[in-house]
Ligand SMILES: O=C(O)CCC(=O)C(=O)O
């Protein structure tokens with residue numbers, strides 16, 4: 168029941184085409200699983216769900232724990248129903264069910280924690296017998312203890328949670344809630360209901376965990392401009408679970424303003440809150456249940472002890488992973504490394520600065536439990552002792568008890584886990600950097616050493632980027648167009664698979680395309696000027712080839728101008744395909760003519776960028792230098808290109824950086840006919856400096872090696888031209904006299920309608 172409901176959503180989702188479809192990775196993933204039996208399956212699932220809700224009235228109410236007659240409903244079922252109501256545009260119902268599913272999940276997590284805590288002591292009396300008995304009797308007492316604990320937890324959960332809500336939810340649902348996607352649905356739902364304050368807090372809650380979601384960023388900006396929307400409306404509804412991050416930020420702030428005693432308080436609270444949250448997470452591992460490791464064949468052929476070992480290893484691994492869970496900020500993919508030791512490091516320094524030397528010694532001793540031979544910590548300890556003078560009592564301060572217990576328990580878990588890795592084929596990713604070498608089996612250390620050496624090799628100056636670019640492109644091929652020159656290559660641009668070509672457009676071609684941008688912007692069709700999704704100080708206008716075609720059909724621009732836009736894209740593709748010696752065909756993935764204009768009067772003291780540093784096909788995480796090829800990044804983009812049209816503006820330089828998103832490795836000044844090409848992956852983080860005066864126009868192009876991801880809109884424009892008997896690859900003579908023709912296909916019409924919706928809060932597909 169828990170996993171059968173997703174396919175039911177797919178037909179609704181794809182057929183309704185609502186303006187702001189929350190990105191359900193899981194829905195898309197499940198789409199592949201939809202078989203020809205899907206409608207039956209969907210109907211069955213829906214029927215089962217309705218029956219469940221009918222049998223258990225508490226389900227629809229998402230009732231809270233505490234009374235046997237009103238048991239807690241499964242939050243995933245409520246969520247599915249809420250999403251169904253959303254796609255059926257039943258907004259009241261959607262809001263009610265989505266809220267209930269959020270509340271039911273909160274209650275479930277709280278109940279599990281309570282049951283865990285209530286049952287900690289269950290069966291302890293049996294444990295006392297372990298020392299007194301031997302052999303098989305010993306086993307029986309141990310099993311008795313397990314059963315007592317199990318019975319206690321079962322009883323506790325049954326008091327409050329319906330049986331259907333007790334098994335773990337599917338990973339899809341975990342992902343949905345982990346990425347706060349229910350708030351994405353709620354944002355639209357409340358907007359539709361005219362409940363703007365609630366829409367704002369839902370938008371804000373979602374955006375905090377999805378900071379690169381451009382559509383939501385636009386929505387938030389629109390909300391900010393709405394009369395009556397106050398700053399207080401931007402509330403994080405998940406704030407309760409993120410207290411330690413709030414404390415972390417304020418502690419850092421106190422530190423930077425040298426308010427040491429306030430910093431001490433904030434760091435202490437942050438440590439406590441982090442420990443509390445870790446315990447909470449670990450309790451969930453115990454109560455929600457653990458499956459066997461992946462290899463089910465082994466699990467089914469092995470005996471009781473091996474199964475028990477597999478299960479306990481899974482439990483330990485889940486508990487260890489809480490370190491990463493707690494250390495990952497909302498909206499980040501990776502945890503902050505060494506989180507707890509880092510907090511202690513900050514704390515002891517703040518204590519020292521605030522004059523609490525005894526506290527500083529205690530915290531430093533706690534830190535030394537993680538890194539017993541760290542030379543900086545040891546010399547700090549010496550310094551603290553010296554400062555304390557003869558106060559031997561203070562010098563002898565023991566580490567904090569909870570930290571000692573934490574380290575001791577963690578070490579024991581790691582020992583068991585590494586034993587499993589070495590001898591039982593178990594996979595375990597250690598979330599900590601402080602794990603002492605002696606806990607890690609020698610064979611594992613050996614293979615890590617080899618990997619590290621390989622990486623170090625690669626990190627040697629100059630070698631680094633070239634080694635890591637796996638795009639398949641290989642810069643340095645010929646440039647097959649007369650008049651085009653290579654102005655900067657990899658060496659000049661200080662990177663890999665980057666190029667600047669000049670002379671790709673003539674001055675008059677630049678002027679024509681610039682006029683096209685002006686005409687499109689003032690036509691009221693196509694994209695209207697809207698605030699840049701990247702900065703409030705600039706306006707953003709864009710035009711695709713298909714929209715240009717429509718403007719031409721409506722007689723607002725010349726056909727030849729629309730075709731020129733198309734043709735110069737082809738020119739760029741030919742040049743870059745050859746220069747980068749692309750091993751496969753390159754398809755257009757997305758192209759638009761885009762202008763960024765400084766908003767006058769809003770430029771004073773600007774510190775932001777016109778386009779923040781990013782990588783085109785993955786999500787860059789500068790702290791870890793990782794780049795995640797996953798949505799909302801445009802993961803299918805392989806090659807990026809910018810064909811510049813003018814230089815009469817201030818600012819607006821393109822720059823490349825290192826993966827830290829800070830170290831600028833090359834800068835390119837736009838000018839008419841200059842084409843910059845680069846592979847879209849992690850070797851090429853880039854950004855655009857603020858445009859502080861004038862308008863900067865560019866034809867931005869992205870290519871993909873996968874035909875599946877080619878730009879269908881572009882093909883639609885080509886088909887329309889072909890149907891008219893017009894060539895689309897050659898420049899045409901002017902045809903300003905030809906009468907405007909209506910759009911040719913339903914799909915074109917659809918696109919136009921979409922463009923009209925663009926200014927609404929719920930916005931359309933984001934094409935940036
Ligand atoms: O306009 C530019 O120079 C760069 C724009 C860009 O990086 C992008 O749109 O992804």
Ligand SMILES: [Fe+2]
Nearest residue numbers: 782783807853
């Ligand atoms: Fe880019």
